[in-house]
Amino acid sequence: MIKGKIRLFGDGVSTDLICPGRYYHLRGNLPELAKHALEDADKDFVKNMKPGDIVAAGENFGCGSSREHAAIVIKLAGASCVIAKQFARIFFRNCINIGLPAIEIDTTGFESGDEAEVDMKAGVVRNLTKGIERRFPQLPEKMLAILKAGGLVNYIKENSGL
Amino acid sequence: MAETLVKKIISSKTGKKVQTGEIVIMPVDRAFCQDGTGPLSIDGINKLGIGLKNPSRCYFFIDHAVPPPRAELANAHKKIRDFAAANKAKCIMRGVCHQIMAEEFSSPYDVIVGADSHTPTSGALGAFAAGFGSTDVAAAMSAGAVWLRVPESLGIELKGKLNKGVTAKDVIIDIIGKIGADGATYKVMEFFGEGLKNLPMDGRFTVSNMTIEAGAKTGIFPADETVRKYLKSRGREGDFRELPASSDADYENVVAEDMSALVPMVSCPHQVDNVAAAQELGDVKADVVLIGTCTNGRFSDYEAAYELLKNADSLKTTLIIAPASNTVLKRLSASPMFAKFVDLGATIIPPGCGPCCGVHEGILADGAVALSTANRNFKGRMGNPESFVYLASPLTAAATAIKGRITDPREFL
Numbered sequence: 229m230i231k232g233k234i235r236l237f238g239d240g241v242s243t244d245l246i247c248p249g250r251y252y253h254l255r256g257n258l259p260e261l262a263k264h265a266l267e268d269a270d271k272d273f274v275k276n277m278k279p280g281d282i283v284a285a286g287e288n289f290g291c292g293s294s295r296e297h298a299a300i301v302i303k304l305a306g307a308s309c310v311i312a313k314q315f316a317r318i319f320f321r322n323c324i325n326i327g328l329p330a331i332e333i334d335t336t337g338f339e340s341g342d343e344a345e346v347d348m349k350a351g352v353v354r355n356l357t358k359g360i361e362r363r364f365p366q367l368p369e370k371m372l373a374i375l376k377a378g379g380l381v382n383y384i385k386e387n388s389g390l
Numbered sequence: 391m392a393e394t395l396v397k398k399i400i401s402s403k404t405g406k407k408v409q410t411g412e413i414v415i416m417p418v419d420r421a422f423c424q425d426g427t428g429p430l431s432i433d434g435i436n437k438l439g440i441g442l443k444n445p446s447r448c449y450f451f452i453d454h455a456v457p458p459p460r461a462e463l464a465n466a467h468k469k470i471r472d473f474a475a476a477n478k479a480k481c482i483m484r485g486v487c488h489q490i491m492a493e494e495f496s497s498p499y500d501v502i503v504g505a506d507s508h509t510p511t512s513g514a515l516g517a518f519a520a521g522f523g524s525t526d527v528a529a530a531m532s533a534g535a536v537w538l539r540v541p542e543s544l545g546i547e548l549k550g551k552l553n554k555g556v557t558a559k560d561v562i563i564d565i566i567g568k569i570g571a572d573g574a575t576y577k578v579m580e581f582f583g584e585g586l587k588n589l590p591m592d593g594r595f596t597v598s599n600m601t602i603e604a605g606a607k608t609g610i611f612p613a614d615e616t617v618r619k620y621l622k623s624r625g626r627e628g629d630f631r632e633l634p635a636s637s638d639a640d641y642e643n644v645v646a647e648d649m650s651a652l653v654p655m656v657s658c659p660h661q662v663d664n665v666a667a668a669q670e671l672g673d674v675k676a677d678v679v680l681i682g683t684c685t686n687g688r689f690s691d692y693e694a695a696y697e698l699l700k701n702a703d704s705l706k707t708t709l710i711i712a713p714a715s716n717t718v719l720k721r722l723s724a725s726p727m728f729a730k731f732v733d734l735g736a737t738i739i740p741p742g743c744g745p746c747c748g749v750h751e752g753i754l755a756d757g758a759v760a761l762s763t764a765n766r767n768f769k770g771r772m773g774n775p776e777s778f779v780y781l782a783s784p785l786t787a788a789a790t791a792i793k794g795r796i797t798d799p800r801e802f803l
């Protein structure tokens with residue numbers, strides 16, 4: 229069970245906002261890059277982040293560039309999981325491939341600071357502060373297996389292939 | 391009902407008839423990365439520890455920051471060069487990855503996995519070409535495959551013919567305006583219809599390139615006579631294989647696009663689906679014009695811009711010319727356009743991404759307005775969240791550079 233405080237973002241948050249191009253030179257230094265996670269969407273994001281917090285968003289979260297760094301910096305900033313009304317495709321894949329659960333549910337009514345829990349097995353997100361419960365369809369087996377292995381590299385190593 | 395183009399390719403490569411929504415393990419024909427995503431792919435490959443499955447079909451591009459503006463990036467380039475050399479893979483630093491893939495490698499039916507979101511550019515050649523993250527590309531290079539959900543396809547029926555002053559760029563901006571920046575998320579955009587014959591190869595590259603801006607997995611054109619001729623012009627006719635489209639394929643939905651009804655379009659800040667006709671924009675002063683990138687940095691794009699620029703004595707904006715490849719630069723330098731652009735004070739930068747992704751060679755000032763022929767105008771895209779990026783065709787870009795405000799190019803034609 230994943231449990232944490234909601235950190236809410238709006239619609240159309242691009243990977244340029246999550247991991248700005250001006251920090252391109254820091255891509256070889258992920259811990260340093262992660263200090264700027266989501267900086268252009270919320271400049272205090274990293275400062276206020278507690279380990280285990282849940283990043284929540286609206287439509288098309290992670291749109292734009294394929295930079296996997298966008299998913300990585302959110303994970304390194306301490307997020308336990310990302311939930312959104314809708315993810316951009318490459319960002320969604322990247323989350324799964326680095327072992328960061330990404331769940332599509334309606335986040336309407338959620339606010340930053342709400343206490344929430346995500347039950348991957350039961351397929352439910354509970355906003356404990358607001359008393360909202362939203363279900364999501366189980367991810368395909370392959371994706372769950374990759375998440376369980378902690379990401380695609382581990383999965384391939386454990387299974388000697390895809 | 392016929393299979394969609396993408397299902398035809400997936401079925402032929404996996405050797406079974408696939409169903410929409412199923413997850414398949416997809417064998418990969420070509421895999422590539424660039425200097426922003428490559429170092430992470432290399433880390434993944436090293437962790438996997440099984441080397442490269444097919445080194446001659448792995449391409450390591452250095453294009454986003456060439457030549458490197460800082461030591462950290464020079465070191466990233468060195469890491470890429472050393473890795474490619476040690477593993478007998480190709481390391482290429484002579485243009486934007488998508489343009490080089492199209493010119494030299496991508497072929498119909500290819501499954502192409504690129505660690506860059508504009509990989510769909512090669513879809514114009516009838517390839518299944520999609521953008522992935524670094525780890526996916528590491529898997530593609532080492533294990534020779536990626537996991538993939540068989541996508542739905544959105545059929546885009548092209549009709550009619552473009553009017554003077556209107557280009558393929560306006561077609562795709564208009565389509566994205568209609569379906570939205572997430573209108574094709576997880577789906578493939580497949581182009582068919584009688585209008586296809588009126589869309590030249592370079593225009594198709596522009597269209598496929600921007601399908602990701604509607605969230606698409608890829609944008610694919612049938613491999614037809616136009617594709618065959620293009621491959622022939624590149625000395626690669628042998629790579630051609632026909633991939634015909636059918637109007638009755640199992641598209642999830644069909645969007646009709648009448649090209650003859652279009653006018654020059656502009657994507658306004660900070661979302662690509664925030665579109666308007668150039669003539670209705672009002673008075674938008676521009677500071678910088680960028681003509682180039684993987685979207686519109688081909689020779690024919692400069693020819694289009696030159697139509698307007700050849701009669702200009704001076705420009706009212708900064709003009710940056712970013713040719714998409716060394717081949718384009720070479721042709722440009724051998725044409726009268728080159729001297730004219732230089733005389734007009736344009737900065738001609740090395741083949742590569744240039745200022746498109748905000749790393750170097752044209753970062754915008756606070757409050758500055760750029761009219762760019764690239765594909766993306768997210769806040770901060772060109773290196774400064776306090777600036778504004780508009781997207782349009784090379785024609786509109788040229789008209790804007792002359793007038794100093796965003797201008798419908800038909801004023802000059």
Ligand code: SF4
Nearest residue numbers: 486683684743746747
């Ligand atoms: S030119 Fe721009 S859009 Fe194209 S690959 Fe380079 S950074 Fe990306």
